[in-house]
Amino acid sequence: MLYIVGLGPGSKNLMTQEALDVIKKVHTIVGYITYIHLVESMLNGKEVITTGMRGEIKRSQKALEIAATGKDVAIISSGDAGIYGMAGLVLEVASKMDQQIDIRVVPGITASIGAAASLGAPLMNDFCHISLSDLMTPWEVIKKRVDAAAKADFVICLYNPRSKGRPNNLREALDIILQSKSENTIVGIGKDVARKHEIEKITTIRDLDVTEVNMTTIVIIGNKNTYVSNGRMITPRGYTL
Amino acid sequence: MLYIVGLGPGSKNLMTQEALDVIKKVHTIVGYITYIHLVESMLNGKEVITTGMRGEIKRSQKALEIAATGKDVAIISSGDAGIYGMAGLVLEVASKMDQQIDIRVVPGITASIGAAASLGAPLMNDFCHISLSDLMTPWEVIKKRVDAAAKADFVICLYNPRSKGRPNNLREALDIILQSKSENTIVGIGKDVARKHEIEKITTIRDLDVTEVNMTTIVIIGNKNTYVSNGRMITPRGYTL
CATH class of the missing domain: 3.30.950.10 (Tetrapyrrole methylase, C-terminal domain)
Structure with missing residues (x-):
């Protein structure tokens, strides 16, 4: 399962309960390094995959590949993932794949x-x-x-x-x-x-x-x-x- | 202190951590009855003040009056309180009062x-x-x-x-x-x-x-x-x- 998670503006305080729960439960977190820092305290024992700025397409592909193996993966954005964030791109990349992957967009405070x-x-x-x-x-x-x-x-x-x-x-x-x-x-x-x-x-x-x-x-x-x-x-x- | 809280679309899952914390800690909750139902499981022991639809001005005044006595009060909206919700009205009513009251708007998923x-x-x-x-x-x-x-x-x-x-x-x-x-x-x-x-x-x-x-x-x-x-x-x- 792939979760596309909006972390909100920057503090845990403004994350939704669902975003917190997803970050806690997934095996792998994929994100731009700045966003990874926002959830640093919750990364214990998880696989973390970061790419630099403008690595959005690579990040999307990587996250989908890992989800395709059956692992629970979260790809993270700040704000809401559906507003100038990662959600659209991940869904676009997914729509070009042969394998269908379960995807849930978790909304955030933009x-x-x-x-x-x-x-x-x-x-x-x-x-x-x-x-x-x-x-x-x-x-x-x-x-x-x-x-x-x-x-x-x-x-x-x-x-x-x-x-x-x-x-x-x-x-x-x-x-x-x-x-x-x-x-x-x-x-x-x-x-x-x-x-x-x-x-x-x-x-x-x-x-x-x-x-x-x-x-x-x-x-x-x-x-x-x-x-x-x-x-x-x-x-x-x-x-x- | 008066908190103007956006509860998100309807499930606890999509409330922010801060909204949950505020609802837990306040003494009094003011809101339209439908919104009160959204947080029903968290009302234990709290003073709850509801008014019907179109009672927005009354609700705002009531919430401000209670906050003026020194109590912690949350006035709740669904979605984000600042988007067609209660935040603007409460701030407008507050700006017409003699007493200055501490107000914090807690954002929500619209x-x-x-x-x-x-x-x-x-x-x-x-x-x-x-x-x-x-x-x-x-x-x-x-x-x-x-x-x-x-x-x-x-x-x-x-x-x-x-x-x-x-x-x-x-x-x-x-x-x-x-x-x-x-x-x-x-x-x-x-x-x-x-x-x-x-x-x-x-x-x-x-x-x-x-x-x-x-x-x-x-x-x-x-x-x-x-x-x-x-x-x-x-x-x-x-x-x-």
Whole structure:
């Protein structure tokens, strides 16, 4: 049996009971080294297989091969495995194999939801997830989505907002958003959510310092009703108080 | 201390460790009766305060009042409390009080993520959450968002897709989506995810029977690349296999 497990943002605290149970019971754990560290205390006696960054296809094949021998295997992602994680790829690789393997996707707390809880309640109305990584999606498609989301006043969660290889995508996305949203729109950022040096910050599109944003940051841009109260970012659901 | 706790879709299995710990330790639990049932086995000796549906404002006030006396209180939602749940409302009510109360939002697995894991991996590329309930958001705004999301080829998760009071919103939304997406676009539905009579179904926009959809159903409409393999709904991330 192969389990594709989302570990949540980073602390055991935010893992689901099922994810904890699966990690405890499996014989083999496959994952990128950073994710292996997240479950280090639970690895006792297990076979652990790691590959470097961008080794996703290899990891998927390896995990499926081992599961095919009858062992219980967990392939792990941070956040939710089905959101920019390993679930899709593993299922795609599995669909090309001759042998059918039992697979269970174990859901996890994705970064936006973890960050939102620490920031307040920014996702109380309709929202989008957009990854600003153009490694696998053309930048033109991403820009079109950013524009559509801003025009319809969605709350917008930006994943992979900025990295050394893509220093300008966030700035470009914000400029597109500013064509439809006010520069006073509230922005929340969550960095290393549920990890040791977690940082939250609430600001506006105008005052956001993009150089503070990196790959482990999630950026949440409010809708026109989003406001700040007692240091919390709140998107009203629409109740009349 | 007031904890706003998302219980996940319905089974203890998908609660986070923190949610379980909080429910165990608090003195008082406040919630709509259906949510109280979800944690029934953990209520031993606790004060339990329930109100009926649409009692959200009262519940928030009550929970805050009790927390103000120094007790540890949990106010519970299903799914994630910050997504169409109780978190925003509680923070809004709290911001109008004189006394400042310590509040912690405990994130949970929201319905779309729970359903996605059971369906396969439909959320591997950019997606939106849209609630089709027009109780608190004007229907014109919702329709605009549905249209924008479809035009930019987002995967679309529809919350509150259909109820007795709103039998036609889903049909209307699908008709808007069909202006931009093909009628062969894959649709996954998850009904009562992680509960006793859970049902998943994968179909297309054309073949979706809207009468099968109710308030405890989540509808996930794929993007143009979403496909079905081995009975799983997969939206490719973009890897070349």
